Amino acid sequence: MLYRETGQFKTSYKADMAVFPIRQDRIGLAVILLLAFVATPLFGSAFLLSAVMIPLLVFALAALGLNLLTGYTGQLSLGTAGFMGVGAYACYKLTTFFPEVNLIVWILASGFFSAAVGVLFGLPSLRIKGFYLAVATLAAQFFLQWCFIRIPWLYNNNVSGAIEAPVRTLFGMPITGPHATPELRYLVVLSIVALLTWIASNLVHGRVGRSWMAVRDMDIAAELMGIRLLPTKLLAFAVSSFYCGVAGALMVFLWYGSAEPEVFSISQSFLILFMVIIGGLGSLIGSFFGAALIYGLPIVLKSLFPMLGLSVGAATIEHITFMVVGAMIIGFLIVEPHGLASIWRTIKQKLRVWPFPY
Amino acid sequence: MSNQIIGGPGLFSRRDDSVAKGEPLLTVENVSLRFGGVRAISDVSFDIRKGEVRAIIGPNGAGKTSMLNVINGFYHPQEGRISFRGQTRRRMRPSHAAAQGISRTFQNVALFKGMSTLDNIMAGRTLHMKRGFFWQLWRHGPALDEEIRHRRVVEEIIDFLEIEAVRKTPVGKLPYGLQKRVELGRALAMEPDLLLLDEPMAGMNLEEKEDMCRFILDVNNAFGVTIALIEHDMGVVMDLSDRVVVLEYGRKIADGAPDEVKASQAVIDAYLGVAH
Ligand SMILES: Nc1ncnc2c1ncn2[C@@H]1O[C@H](COP(=O)(O)OP(=O)(O)O)[C@@H](O)[C@H]1O
Numbered sequence: 001m002l003y004r005e006t007g008q009f010k011t012s013y014k015a016d017m018a019v020f021p022i023r024q025d026r027i028g029l030a031v032i033l034l035l036a037f038v039a040t041p042l043f044g045s046a047f048l049l050s051a052v053m054i055p056l057l058v059f060a061l062a063a064l065g066l067n068l069l070t071g072y073t074g075q076l077s078l079g080t081a082g083f084m085g086v087g088a089y090a091c092y093k094l095t096t097f098f099p100e101v102n103l104i105v106w107i108l109a110s111g112f113f114s115a116a117v118g119v120l121f122g123l124p125s126l127r128i129k130g131f132y133l134a135v136a137t138l139a140a141q142f143f144l145q146w147c148f149i150r151i152p153w154l155y156n157n158n159v160s161g162a163i164e165a166p167v168r169t170l171f172g173m174p175i176t177g178p179h180a181t182p183e184l185r186y187l188v189v190l191s192i193v194a195l196l197t198w199i200a201s202n203l204v205h206g207r208v209g210r211s212w213m214a215v216r217d218m219d220i221a222a223e224l225m226g227i228r229l230l231p232t233k234l235l236a237f238a239v240s241s242f243y244c245g246v247a248g249a250l251m252v253f254l255w256y257g258s259a260e261p262e263v264f265s266i267s268q269s270f271l272i273l274f275m276v277i278i279g280g281l282g283s284l285i286g287s288f289f290g291a292a293l294i295y296g297l298p299i300v301l302k303s304l305f306p307m308l309g310l311s312v313g314a315a316t317i318e319h320i321t322f323m324v325v326g327a328m329i330i331g332f333l334i335v336e337p338h339g340l341a342s343i344w345r346t347i348k349q350k351l352r353v354w355p356f357p358y
Numbered sequence: 359m360s361n362q363i364i365g366g367p368g369l370f371s372r373r374d375d376s377v378a379k380g381e382p383l384l385t386v387e388n389v390s391l392r393f394g395g396v397r398a399i400s401d402v403s404f405d406i407r408k409g410e411v412r413a414i415i416g417p418n419g420a421g422k423t424s425m426l427n428v429i430n431g432f433y434h435p436q437e438g439r440i441s442f443r444g445q446t447r448r449r450m451r452p453s454h455a456a457a458q459g460i461s462r463t464f465q466n467v468a469l470f471k472g473m474s475t476l477d478n479i480m481a482g483r484t485l486h487m488k489r490g491f492f493w494q495l496w497r498h499g500p501a502l503d504e505e506i507r508h509r510r511v512v513e514e515i516i517d518f519l520e521i522e523a524v525r526k527t528p529v530g531k532l533p534y535g536l537q538k539r540v541e542l543g544r545a546l547a548m549e550p551d552l553l554l555l556d557e558p559m560a561g562m563n564l565e566e567k568e569d570m571c572r573f574i575l576d577v578n579n580a581f582g583v584t585i586a587l588i589e590h591d592m593g594v595v596m597d598l599s600d601r602v603v604v605l606e607y608g609r610k611i612a613d614g615a616p617d618e619v620k621a622s623q624a625v626i627d628a629y630l631g632v633a634h
């Protein structure tokens with residue numbers, strides 16, 4: 001089937017304002033959702049679900065959160081992992097205090113805790129911009145990680161200093177702990193990520209998203225449109241940190257099973273920032289592309305080399321990954337600041353007019 | 359106008375008529391503005407009457423842009439007072455000026471570069487949009503209805519400015535002349551009572567200038583918007599404006615009807631030998 005909008009006349013602004021105005025896009029989305037919700041859990045191996053799909057979704061959610069702040073609102077943050085940690089520790093405290101409440105409620109609720117912390121550390125953004133703001137968020141990153149190490153109350157005084165996901169159930173089936181099936185964990189993660197992605201898409205396509213982008217592109221003109229800078233930026237910090245917090249909680253409870261403070265270190269923040277840059281600043285789908293590329297690359301390399309009959313050590317693969325990712329970041333920053341998402345758009349644009357060059 | 363609800367009749371269908379046509383809408387009294395040692399504006403007074411096109415002219419560096427910045431709250435003058443619609447103030451945030459019904463364009467285009475023409479002009483509707491954050495999370499029902507209502511108004515502006523073809527183009531990719539037009543559209547989308555235009559025709563070719571003149575006259579006549587216009591092209595100023603105020607080195611040197619001002623010796627002296 002050709003990818004065309006010809007013949008699909010939009011008879012109302014409502015149709016024209018839809019997130020996917022082209023029918024083929026809507027069909028594509030439906031196919032992806034079917035694959036993700038039905039085919040993958042039915043036919044995917046435990047390895048694919050636990051070691052590929054769940055991590056990828058968790059990273060995509062965190063990248064999406066950072067993208068709302070950095071890509072859409074133009075506020076560079078290096079505190080992503082710290083905000084993820086707030087979500088993880090909040091969820092841990094909540095579910096150990098109130099074990100009878102469903103874990104999914106607490107995972108979503110923990111997002112509000114990181115949102116509050118995000119707003120707090122977003123306050124300087126009224127006065128400082130760019131590099132200096134990045135330094136301020138870096139302070140948040142270190143302060144939060146310090147809290148995760150130094151405040152034993154946060155990890156219920158465990159001697160290990162780590163938090164461990166207690167067994168929790170959904171409809172009588174365990175979703176955490178050793179007996180939780182990969183299928184169920186995957187479906188829970190997928191549902192939450194799909195829901196939050198849909199909400200993010202609603203936000204960025206409406207008044208809120210336009211205000212964010214207006215502040216990013218030209219803050220003085222935005223102010224003149226009646227967009228108040230501080231509330232707009234703080235809202236971006238809140239929503240972004242909410243997403244990162246939920247991603248952090250998902251990471252510990254439905255992927256790792258347990259976590260030490262190092263999980264929420266500065267290198268994790270950078271990793272997610274790289275995903276956003278490679279995927280595309282200011283693109284929701286780009287956040288998924290970026291997460292898939294950075295997380296997926298070493299996995300692909302690991303299976304690719306043996307297939308070519310080469311035996312390559314794990315360390316080498318890690319180095320190759322670093323090199324490729326590093327080169328891509330430099331490349332994207334120089335030639336295509338909108339990342340993979342922009343390449344995707346170009347392909348779609350070419351398809352739309354194919355076979356004619358214009 | 360700030361709590362106007364767009365029902366369907368469209369752009370400028372409900373105007374604020376608290377000030378009668380011909381009465382002063384904005385009054386600037388003895389305003390002085392300094393940047394350190396630089397006196398950008400010295401003791402300037404003038405008014406803008408409801409419904410008129412008021413030109414502000416003068417050589418480069420005369421303080422024209424600074425005057426607009428004072429009017430819409432970017433700069434706070436050290437001395438003097440400004441009254442808009444009878445309300446006097448000394449300090450005001452730009453977003454507050456916007457809510458009061460003052461909008462503007464910039465000397466150097468200040469569009470939202472990464473957004474489309476449509477989104478730029480939609481952003482101009484922000485003040486008129488009332489659905490809060492929790493409605494926005496769920497982009498169906500009330501939030502979408504509101505969005506569609508405003509889209510209709512924005513499409514009216516797009517038709518009016520004849521920019522249908524670039525509706526979905528990121529404005530960063532548009533030629534300069536069109537960018538200036540989109541910026542006018544964004545300012546119009548606020549349905550201002552007072553529109554400040556800072557050199558809207560700078561850098562345009564003759565044809566583009568003629569279009570822009572036509573738009574400005576239409577905005578003034580058809581929509582009844584009061585306009586303050588900074589422009590260097592004396593021909594344009596003579597054609598468009600009802601009254602002209604002339605600044606030089608931050609001081610007002612003339613104020614009156616276009617021909618009066620043109621004949622004034624002080625203005626002739628100020629413009630002699632000044633390239634513009
Ligand atoms: N933000 C600022 N800081 C310092 N000086 C300024 C600033 N804005 C304007 N000025 C000075 O004020 C004077 C008037 O500038 P401006 O209002 O831009 O003139 P015009 O628009 O008439 O060309 C100039 O001398 C300019 O250098």
Ligand SMILES: [Mg+2]
Nearest residue numbers: 422423424465
């Ligand atoms: Mg100027």
